[in-house]
Amino acid sequence: MDVTISRLRAELATWIERAQDGEEIVITDRGTPVARLSSVETAPLIEQLTSSGVLTRPRHSSRPEARSTSRVRASGPVADLIGEPRR
Template sequence: MEVAVSALRADLRQWIDAAQAGEDVVITERGIPVARLAGIASADLIARLERDGLLTAPTAVRPPAEVEAHGVGRPSSAVSDLVRRLRR
């Protein structure tokens, strides 16, 4: 299905829904195709990885990470602490 840029701007949500439903939406400018809007199948990536046995669902609720305070109430950044330790 084709849609002009002006019509795409006016009803973007409609065209996104069409792409999510599996339609290939060809965007035209003055009648010339310039782009394609297509849905992405990665929306169910986690379910697909679980089905293929590459990922398993958690068996328990994971507790929140502990946060250390540095300075006046600023929580530490786990990544920056890790980088600091690796540079030593």
């Protein structure tokens, strides 16, 4: 189950209850997964799978970046850049 940060904040108790019931919640920021909310009981399982080699920890904790293109610097509102190709 995916949930946006704003919805998570507004309904935090509900999402915590769902995690306690065993559901895994992926928290997204503008459509990008940024965190996972799960029951405390799942932590030992993750550690066990990591130590047995089934799972591996990420090499970098930062979010992936696009490396093949240069970043566009906006000289005005971003909305103008988005609307420009549509004209």
